[in-house]
């Protein structure tokens with residue numbers, strides 16, 4: 206059996222070596238290392254793939270979130286509602302911009318932000334909602350967009366984990382995750398579903414005016430050379446990263462299918478096990494692209510299982526071990542433990558299994574058998 210890894214970037218590279226090498230060689234030949242033709246081409250190709258009007262590449266996913274919020278003109282004191290159960294980047298940029306993060310609880314089965322909790326958190330100062338499509342599954346965008354319209358709020362999708370996932374709205378429309386709200390942020394961190402070989406990110410939107418604003422913000426607030434109209438940042442996708450992404454984008458659907466197939470096999474293997482809740486789909490098969498395959502281990506057995514996996518040399522992840530409202534940096538006296546029953550329970554139960562494009566059946570079987578044997582013993 207191949208050695209089991211949480212992600213296998215080397216194995217994936219072996220399969221696309223010639224495309225990636227050629228694409229990188231092109232950058233060396235043009236020596237346009239910043240804003241080269243590869244960046245322009247990638248932007249266009251991603252716009253086509255997502256069926257979105259504008260993609261603005263930038264340096265990483267965290268910047269993408271920050272720049273999206275700056276572009277919308279959010280001001281200190283504006284309240285931004287987001288999920289208590291997510292990676293810290295989401296709330297970090299809200300706090301950095303001196304906006305007020307308002308953390309709310311999530312759905313116990315999909316791990317995504319709970320629309321009912323959003324409704325309860327809205328005040329006259331609320332300006333935006335940031336749903337995070339966690340672990341690769343699109344959030345309940347129908348409900349979120351309805352709340353946003355009713356209260357005149359912006360929706361900023363954190364799509365760092367769900368690029369390529371579809372969303373089927375009640376109206377019958379199918380859209381890519383990240384193209385439903387006002388603006389979205391994504392990350393090309395190497396382990397993400399569409400990862401480059403360093404840092405990278407992008408903002409996308411269908412809004413022409415917002416795109417113009419954002420293109421200036423990513424470039425020191427310049428709309429005309431050496432005229433700085435707004436305070437901006439320096440956030441660029443470099444040409445080498447764009448070259449890698451150009452080689453990998455045509456494979457994204459195939460990569461996501463491989464993840465979905467592995468997820469199916471895991472789920473099948475855990476059928477009927479009373480200690481395990483497998484990922485719950487909110488809607489159809491293609492709304493989840495399994496950035497992570499995350500189980501809930503019930504009956505207080507998670508930590509013992511984690512220890513056992515460690516001993517067996519099977520990699521796993523605990524995403525995320527501490528609710529954001531309990532983190533020192535984001536603690537706030539407004540938060541009451543009673544407002545976060547789901548997140549407080551999830552941090553004790555979640556366990557993410559190896560998930561990547563190169564996982565094979567033998568590995569999945571071995572991982573699942575090891576877990577079942579331990580839980581049944």
Ligand SMILES: *Cc1c(COP(=O)(O)O)cnc(C)c1O
Nearest residue numbers: 265266267292294365392393394
């Ligand atoms: C990875 C990630 C980010 C940040 O992306 P970086 O490129 O690492 O800055 C933001 N939000 C979520 C949910 C993520 O998973």
